[in-house]
Every structure is written in C-alpha cells, then in structure tokens.
Amino acid sequence: MTPTLYRIALMGLGNVGSAVLAILHREQDSLLKRYGVRFCVVGVAEWGGCAIDENGLDLELLLATLQAKRPIASLPGIGRPDMQGIELLELLSPDIVLEATPVNLHDGQPGLGIVTTALQQGIHVVLANKGPLALVYGQLAALSDLRLGWGSVYNEKASADIAQKIYPKLRFSACVAGALPTINLGCRDLAGCNILRLEAVFNGTTQYILRAMETGQSYETALLDAQRRGIAETDPSLDVDGLDAAAKLVITANAVLGQASQLSDVNVQGIRTLSQDSVQQPLKDGxxxxxxxLAERIGESYQLSVQPTVLPLDHPLARLTPDEMGVVFYTQDVERLSSASSEPGAAPAAAAMLRDMLDIIRSDKHI
Structure with missing residues (x-):
C-alpha cells in the first residue's frame, strides 16, 4: 500500500508542541503500518522564528535543539529568524496546521490569526491552544466543516453552499483537558441524547493544589510545589482564578451542547481564597x-459556572487522583456517563492532537 503523505506545520514548541514532535518521531513506523500515512513536518514556529524544510525537517535534530534550549531559528540552512507563523503558512501551504502557541484569553493572538488564516486557505487545523475557540468559536466554526455541526443554524442555502465547497476540518479535543475525550463523548457517543447536566474537573493545577491542601499543605506551598513540578505556570492566575477551566467549559458549551457561549457567560470563582480548613473540613464529613x-439545563438553555463545590466521596469527580481530570454527563436516556484521564504532563494533550489528526485522515480516507 502506497502511504499517503500529510505535510504538517507545528505552531508553538512549548511542552505540548515538543511532545507532539516526540510522538511523531517515535511512532512514525507504527502510524505507517496501522494507518498507511506518513506525517512530514515541513515547518515549525516559536517565538523568535521558524525552521522550514519542504522535504521534511529532521525531528531528532529539532528535539535535540529544544532539549539544549537553543532557538530552532538558529539551525543552519533551515532556520528563519524573525519569521512569523502566518508567513510560514503562506510560504509552505501545509495540509494540516497544529496550533499549540501559548493561550491568550484577551485577544487570542497569535493563535487566532494563525487558525483563521489556515482555515481561509483551506488548511485543516488541530488545536491544543484553547484561546481562539474560547473567544470566537462560532467565527472559526463557520470557516470549517463544523459550520453545519452543533450550534449552527441549518438551512437549505447553507446546505447547498457546503455541497459546492469542501471546507477544511477543525478539531480541538486537546483543548478540553488534554486526552480526556470530552468532545468525542458529547458529540459522538451521546449523539441523539438530550444532555441535562455536565459536571467536570477541567483544570489539573487546581486539582493538584486542592488534594495537596487536604494533606495539610498551605495553598502557597501547594502552588509552589505545582510550579516546581511544571504543573502550574510561573503566573498561575488562569488556573487558580478559574479562567482556564471556564475557557474549556465555554468550548464544550459551544461544541457539545450547541449553545453559543462566551467567557462572560460563565459564573467563575477560583480557589485562591480557599483556606486550608475549608478544604479539609469536608473530608471529615465524608x-x-x-x-x-457545571453546565446545567434550565428551560431551553444551559447555565454555566466554575466554582469550588463540595461533593460526596462516591461522586466520580471526588474520586479523581491529584493528576486526574474528569467529566460526567447526565442525559434523559443515558443516566450517567463519566470518563477520567491521568494528565501528569504534556504527553496526553499531544496524544490528543494526534488523535484529532487521525480523525481528519479517517474522514478523508475512510480508514
């Protein structure tokens, strides 16, 4: 069987981007054998520049360069200092763009510009960066194959329009708690179900801190430990103030629940002000x-919130370990469906990006 070649551009070489390169390098023979595809990374971008090679970049060289903490733009022959991600797209026109630049919940840049440009050029996009979707999900969905999916308004004109044009695919399961299959469960496995309620733990940093505080650590000590382990960022505000979790809930509301939602629609309260006693006392009470x-259906719409909540110990979310995230769906027909994933580092999110790439390829090749 002749393998199908997919030319890939990777935007962002932080923890997730680096993990994507490592998986593609390690699994290249397996992917060829199992799916008949070969991923050729033709361009990568980070702050300060890019590296490009139409014939495919040496992934081992890229990984060694990142391990040595050297800029990839300095690599002889392939480095392009000061080149921006959008310039890379226009130069290479890859088949799939992997967007893993840092999250920006203010204006979504640079990720929003990259994703918009790619979709407008007919390039498939896979995101790990939740910023663009949390801010303008509808705008991006309208440029993609999701235009007639959840949350869109069906009409004959739109149906005729999409029949005449093949829209690029937009996938983003990594944006909602890494490998946790929130989007797949909601859109595929609960298709046709009337979802009444969704409960989730979508932020690993706060999960780790709360479980550490239960053992007697102060909030400050638990946060420092999370930062040392690489779980929390130097500026942990998005995590501890609940905004990261809210962004994931907004994406889920749009993609799964079919409700056009923004961050301002979510009632958000983080964990920064919780005392050690307020975390330990519930344990004494079981x-x-x-x-x-939480997304709870009230009438014809869902109310969205992110809040510290006391749950009984037999609740699926209360049983999660410090490194786990989870989601629970309640529907009229499937009383309860829950899933959990262990997310100790960047590899699960990178694996979710590969999962989305293969989903795109399956729909193209019917494999």
Missing part, C-alpha cells in the same frame, strides 16, 4: 472540595 465546571 465529602471533598472540588473545582467543578
């Missing part, structure tokens, strides 16, 4: 404090 993302 409960546990959890930062819960």
């Amino acid at each position: 409960n546990r404090m959890v930062l819960v993302c």
Whole structure:
C-alpha cells in the first residue's frame, strides 16, 4: 500500500508542541503500518522564528535543539529568524496546521490569526491552544466543516453552499483537558441524547493544589510545589482564578451542547481564597472540595459556572487522583456517563492532537 503523505506545520514548541514532535518521531513506523500515512513536518514556529524544510525537517535534530534550549531559528540552512507563523503558512501551504502557541484569553493572538488564516486557505487545523475557540468559536466554526455541526443554524442555502465547497476540518479535543475525550463523548457517543447536566474537573493545577491542601499543605506551598513540578505556570492566575477551566467549559458549551457561549457567560470563582480548613473540613464529613465546571439545563438553555463545590466521596469527580481530570454527563436516556484521564504532563494533550489528526485522515480516507 502506497502511504499517503500529510505535510504538517507545528505552531508553538512549548511542552505540548515538543511532545507532539516526540510522538511523531517515535511512532512514525507504527502510524505507517496501522494507518498507511506518513506525517512530514515541513515547518515549525516559536517565538523568535521558524525552521522550514519542504522535504521534511529532521525531528531528532529539532528535539535535540529544544532539549539544549537553543532557538530552532538558529539551525543552519533551515532556520528563519524573525519569521512569523502566518508567513510560514503562506510560504509552505501545509495540509494540516497544529496550533499549540501559548493561550491568550484577551485577544487570542497569535493563535487566532494563525487558525483563521489556515482555515481561509483551506488548511485543516488541530488545536491544543484553547484561546481562539474560547473567544470566537462560532467565527472559526463557520470557516470549517463544523459550520453545519452543533450550534449552527441549518438551512437549505447553507446546505447547498457546503455541497459546492469542501471546507477544511477543525478539531480541538486537546483543548478540553488534554486526552480526556470530552468532545468525542458529547458529540459522538451521546449523539441523539438530550444532555441535562455536565459536571467536570477541567483544570489539573487546581486539582493538584486542592488534594495537596487536604494533606495539610498551605495553598502557597501547594502552588509552589505545582510550579516546581511544571504543573502550574510561573503566573498561575488562569488556573487558580478559574479562567482556564471556564475557557474549556465555554468550548464544550459551544461544541457539545450547541449553545453559543462566551467567557462572560460563565459564573467563575477560583480557589485562591480557599483556606486550608475549608478544604479539609469536608473530608471529615465524608465529602471533598472540588473545582467543578457545571453546565446545567434550565428551560431551553444551559447555565454555566466554575466554582469550588463540595461533593460526596462516591461522586466520580471526588474520586479523581491529584493528576486526574474528569467529566460526567447526565442525559434523559443515558443516566450517567463519566470518563477520567491521568494528565501528569504534556504527553496526553499531544496524544490528543494526534488523535484529532487521525480523525481528519479517517474522514478523508475512510480508514
């Protein structure tokens, strides 16, 4: 069988981007054998420049360069200092763009510009960066194959329009808690179900901190430990103030629940002000404090919130370990469906990006 070649551009070489390169390098023979595809990384971009090679970049060289903490733009022959991601797209026109630049919940840049440009050029996009979707999900969906999916308004004109044009695919399961299959469960496995309620733990940093506080650590000590382990960022505000979890809930509301939602629609309360006693006391009563993302159907719409919540110890979210995230769906027909994933580092999110790439390829090749 002649393998099908997919030319890939990777935007962002932080923890997730680096993990994507490592998986593609390690699994290249397996992917060829199992799916008949070969991923050729023709361009990568980070702050300060890019590296490009139409014939495919040497992934081992890229990984060694990142391990040595050297800029990839300095690599002889392939480095392009000061080249921006959008310039790379216009130069290479890859088949799939992997967007893993840092999250920006203010204006979504640079990720929003990259994703918009790629979709307008007919390039498939896979995101790990939740910023663009949390801010303008509808705008991006309208440029992609999701224009007639959840949350869109069906009409004959739109149906005729999409029949005449093949829209690029937009996938983003990594944006909602890494490998946790939130989007797949909601859109595929619960297709046709009337979802009444969704509960989730979508932020690993706060999950780790709350479980550490239960053992007697102060909030400050637990946060420092999370930062040392690389779980929390130097500026942990998005995590501890609940905004990261809210962004994931907004994406889920749009993609799964079919409700056009923005960050301003979410009632958000983080964990920064919780005392050690407020976290430990529930355990004495047979409960546990959890930062819960909640979408609850009230009438014809869903109310969205992110709040510290006391749950009974037998609740699926209360049973999660410090490194786990989870989601629970409640529907009229499937009373409860829950899933959990261990997310100790960047590899699960990178694996989710590969999962999305293969989903795109399956729909193209019917494999």
